[in-house]
Amino acid sequence: MTAVSDTLDHFFRENRDDLIGFFLRRLHCPDTAKDLAQETFVRLLFSEQRTPTQDRRALAFFIAGNLVVDHIRKESVRARYAPSQEMPAELLEAVAGNDPDAEKQLMAWQDLDTVNTALNELPEECRAAFYLSAIEGLTYAQIGECLGVSERAIAKRIAKTLKHCRDRREQH
Template identity: 35%
Template sequence: MSNVAAITQLIKIYDQELRRVMYKRCGCIETAADIVQETYQRMMTGNLWQQAENPRALLHRIAANLATDHERRYKVRNRYVDNVDFLDRELQSSNGIDPEQIIAGRQRLDRLVEAVNLLPPKCRTAFVLRKFENQSHADIAERLGISRNMVEKHLRSAMQKLQQLDDL
């Protein structure tokens, strides 16, 4: 059986099951589909599916890890939004604060959240794990299955891209 036929067979067997599990976990059909698609891409990278003793378990583990990453990003985004709502209330209640400053700050924060979401997946995950979860470079490297040097490159790349936001 060719590689393409083998991976196609795995997808045929487990696609509906993975989508159902991911939908139950995240509650969104589109997000579940994205997670499942990314799972297949990761499985094919480095031919993980050929090395796995139990391809079904590996598919579920990769999907679960991706869902966890999605949940972390969602929490970070909500933390931004909660903080902005709190700051809006505080600033509006204090005298002398220009409403235009509040709007400008909120727009800048929205651009930052969007910029973080547009980072490449591993770059974004490394950035979120380091800056918001306070994980060490070694922990991030282990979690993503990459070297510490690669983690540092991802973090530098993320910072450069986010600093470009300041230049706009």
């Protein structure tokens, strides 16, 4: 380990419970709190490797606050667009009744299912790059840093993923 990671390891052990408590008070989920505390540590490590900070604790809680906001946004999107278990049957009944909005919804779900299947056909490296870009909102440079490859390689992976998904959608 490097000197930075040694001191961060010590810092994390000292502040882990405070970070978890911070996340628990806001998100009320112990597993999410632990995961986000770990993510805070990882981001702090990357930040410290680039530019050491004078107030590590303040930076850690700043990162934690941003992670809470990101998590809430993502959960909001998931709740809005994730299919419920009853949704397909309801949609099929509505389509049978000639409801044009329900028919559009059913077509959208089928399209999402096609894209999901297409994504699962791709290698993990393409799916990871696409996920980090589309869901996490990382730049190609950040993704390249995370995955240990060049920006150009990330651009190629994402282009391959988009083309594959588009081709599968056109086949249906």
